[in-house]
Amino acid sequence: MLRPDIGLPRFSGGPLVPVVTYLLVIVILSGLVTISPSASPPPVLGMIWGVFIVALTVGTLRIETVSPRSLLPPVRTLAPVIGVVIVFWGLYNLVAVALATGGISGFEASLSRTAAHPLLYLAALFSSLLFTAIPEEFLFRTYLQQKFTRLAGGTTHRAVLSGVGLAAVLFALFHLPRWFLASGHGVSSGLAVRLLGLTVMGLAYGSVYALSGNLWLVALFHASMNHPPFLVKVTVPSELHLVVSVLENTVMVALVYLTVRLSGDDSSPLTRSRREMSASTGE
Template sequence: MVRPDTGLPRFEGGPSVPVVSYLLVIVILAGLVAISPGASPPPVLGMAWGVLLIVLTCSAVKIENVAPRSFLPPIRTIVPVLGAVAAFWGLYNLVAVGLALGGVSGFGTGLSRTAFHPVLYLAALLSSLLFTAIPEELFFRAYLQQKFTALAGGTTRRAVLSGVGLVSVLFALFHLPRWFLASGHGIGSALATRLFALTLMGLAYGVVYALTGNLWLVALVHASMNQPPLIVSVSIPSELHLVVGMIEYAVMVSVVYVTVRVTDSDGTPIVWTQRDASVSAGD
């Protein structure tokens, strides 16, 4: 069973709590990027940022009178979570190998760095999971998405879509400090394309979380997208990045949906079966 048997948390704060929390995160991130404007921050700074984001999220949900531990799925969901992620990347590698054997440009038949150095890959994946994926998904999906869904009316389809859509845009804007301060890019078509791609990424992660309510799953998907476990060498042309990304996200969501249907007794996504926690508690 990949999804926990829980509904929306009963948030007691108003809309100002997530708004102030988000603005605070952007300001602090911009400050850190200004301090270390390189393409990749020092490992210590990256770790500190991940811990800080978790602390800020826990502080916000404490103000909302929600226990941070309520966002953590049961251990029993780990097996189906790993199965869903393995299925996605197994399918991805099958396609990549097939394209490589077919001589498609951008897909080589040689082994990737992941295959040559699996231990180093696992270390990089673990670092990405602990200090990037879990903190970001805890803040954006577990807190902000559920908070805005609750503000939009609870677990109706319209409310869920509103929460997913709004937080996807906020997730894209979250990357602007690095775009302007670290990468030195300006305003133009490249920025619009980047924001659109990041919004699509946020939509994919948001739908995965809406379908499952499982922080471990969405965080592991996020981390593995940052560190793709590809067996063969892949170098996709820049003009195809957006198209390939759209295909990746569609397949990812499809695999998760099938996993939910297979592993859950009623086969219905959590967002349309669970009631608001305040209702289920008898309020």
């Protein structure tokens, strides 16, 4: 099954614990970006960052008297996780190939770097998964999102949406040090578009986690979004980045929702609260 039987943890700490944790992350990240402001930081620095995020989250969970191991999905869920992600990118590539064949601007009917160098792609994907996606999703979804959901009232529809939304906003703001310190950008309309796009991404990842409760699934989506496995060359115009982001993230969430429903596993907070709300209104 895709969704592990984990449930919402009963955190024992107060609202200041996630606030201090998040501020500490921003301070350390700002320091690392200042040390290495390049667009592609050294691999060693990326590894250190990933280990730090995991260590900080584990320490925070222990303060909350929650066992970090209890929040990790069983290994047996990896098969359906990989299956869902393969289906998503399979559909994405079908559309991309069709658009490339049709001569649509931004899509070329020639092999991408992923298809030409699959081993290099898999190495980059694994590195992103291990040192970026899993650590960040462990912090933002497994801890912060669930903590905010618990503070907002537990597994009610409103509480789940509050947790997803607040974690998504913090996820977007989390990228500001690199925007200002590494990229050298300032406050502009570009910043607003960037934050909106990251918020949409955070909402999608949060919804996937709320529906599946599976860290491996949301982390693999995160890593593969950082390194899209396109078979043909795809270059999306900058003015369409936000539109494409909304479309692909909507399809991602819809696919996970359908998978959860078709598998008969309606125990996720989002599906359960939606079912309870429908029952209360007589639908």
